[in-house]
Amino acid sequence: MARVGGRVFGPHEEFHRESYRLTDAIRIEIIRLHKNGIGQRTIARRLQIHRKSVELWIKRYNEDRNLKVYANDEGAPRLTSENEDFLLACSATINNFDNSSDVAAKAGINFLSIQSISRRLNESGLQSRIAAIKDILTPEHRAGRLHFARRYVDYPVEFWRWVLFTDEKSWSSAAHGQIRVRRHQNERFNKKNIYSIKRSGRTTVSVWGGVWLGGLTPLYRVQNNLTSAQYITNVLEGTLLPYIRQAYPNGEPVVFVQDNSSVHNSRTTRQWLVEHPEIVALDWPVKGADMNPIENLWGHLVVALNKSRNEQGLPFHARDANGADELYALVNSEWQKLMRNETYIESLIESMPRRLQEVINEEGGWTKY
Known part of the structure; x- marks a missing residue:
């Protein structure tokens, strides 16, 4: 498995995407089951997620008691490809009065949070401003x-x-x-x-x-x-x-x-x-x-x-x-x-x-x- 430009490539790429799309409730449930002595494979099966996702969040919790998702740090791969970032920028340019979630939906991207969408658009130089009326x-x-x-x-x-x-x-x-x-x-x-x-x-x-x-x-x-x-x-x-x-x-x-x-x-x-x-x-x-x-x-x-x-x-x-x-x-x-x-x-x-x-x-x- 290799990391290039913030993205992880290899057999577990889909796991890395999944890990950072998990809801807060799922991440909390992983830790609750772990504390009750349930094994990682069983937790993964019950929650219908990848075992590596379970392993990652248990490790992060044990290290710093933190279940937050960080934007593109060492343990958080970027969830979008360059092509997806380009589609977001195009959608925002065409639909420039739409809110972030509508911009992403029209680009066919439905797995990012509002904050992540805003970050991608800001990176493209498309900042949210008060419009001249x-x-x-x-x-x-x-x-x-x-x-x-x-x-x-x-x-x-x-x-x-x-x-x-x-x-x-x-x-x-x-x-x-x-x-x-x-x-x-x-x-x-x-x-x-x-x-x-x-x-x-x-x-x-x-x-x-x-x-x-x-x-x-x-x-x-x-x-x-x-x-x-x-x-x-x-x-x-x-x-x-x-x-x-x-x-x-x-x-x-x-x-x-x-x-x-x-x-x-x-x-x-x-x-x-x-x-x-x-x-x-x-x-x-x-x-x-x-x-x-x-x-x-x-x-x-x-x-x-x-x-x-x-x-x-x-x-x-x-x-x-x-x-x-x-x-x-x-x-x-x-x-x-x-x-x-x-x-x-x-x-x-x-x-x-x-x-x-x-x-x-x-x-x-x-x-x-």
């Missing part, structure tokens, strides 16, 4: 994003410093949780590793906010479903316009970014913008969230909110009015803290040329932002 992009979405990026990529940073980026953010009770993906290092935003979703779910807390080099706008809490009338009255007239007029009392125009939701793009909203020439809406593309620096602010806010929520014992998805009020209070508190982080805000605004270049590099696809 993005909306589905149609060919039309990609074309629009690419057109916008090519049009504005050469605009200087100075232009973007005085653009006001706005957006709404919602926390939904229909959260899908973290999705994991098997991938190689530095491939998080590779197209095949992005988990695409369709947005749905009951919203518990929604807010509107804006960011530019001048800082952050006041945060406005959206009540119920936002309509065009509410957007104009409460957001544009009630929050945005007073903020801009305070920053530019002489009426200088401000370039303004909003996404292409139906509320933002309605006839009444467009007419309101025509009537207020001091606010110039940029021709932002559909599905342009990763180009908008405020998305990073929301991400920063979520991390801070999770920490505050855990410290205060508040559930993330508030189920009643009081819970939603408490959640909004936390959101607003973290927003006020961000207002003082001028260096972070400036770095977000100055990233605009890089964001646009990456959209071009991805031919209109999602970027790391």
Whole structure:
């Protein structure tokens, strides 16, 4: 019998495979029968296993009182061949959002533990990571994003410093949780590793906010479903316009970014913008969230909110009015803290040329932002 590359070859190869597939219960039963004076051949016959398996576990128990299986140490041969390792890696590459047991099953390998499967995949460079979750992009979405990026990529940073980026953010009770993906290092935003979703779910807390080099706008809490009338009255007239007029009392125009939701793009909203020439809406593309620096602010806010929520014992998805009020209070508190982080805000605004270049590099696809 010979050992080559961690695998044992010879007349007892099948015994070595069997020995390390035995359940904890079988290994314990081997020792119990042995202590009761039962011979090794009889134990093997009763448990319908190889006598060498009985001998191995009795020896290990007598030496160190240990019945654990070690990964590829001197007494534990590797259970998979190079071909089986290759099949596992192929299965994980094709079914990269599947869990370890499903990956192994689709590779036709059903004798490894979850830990062993994970080790094999890690050895192949396919580590389990939290997947990037993005909306589905149609060919039309990609074309629009690419057109916008090519049009504005050469605009200087100075232009973007005085653009006001706005957006709404919602926390939904229909959260899908973290999705994991098997991938190689530095491939998080590779197209095949992005988990695409369709947005749905009951919203518990929604807010509107804006960011530019001048800082952050006041945060406005959206009540119920936002309509065009509410957007104009409460957001544009009630929050945005007073903020801009305070920053530019002489009426200088401000370039303004909003996404292409139906509320933002309605006839009444467009007419309101025509009537207020001091606010110039940029021709932002559909599905342009990763180009908008405020998305990073929301991400920063979520991390801070999770920490505050855990410290205060508040559930993330508030189920009643009081819970939603408490959640909004936390959101607003973290927003006020961000207002003082001028260096972070400036770095977000100055990233605009890089964001646009990456959209071009991805031919209109999602970027790391």
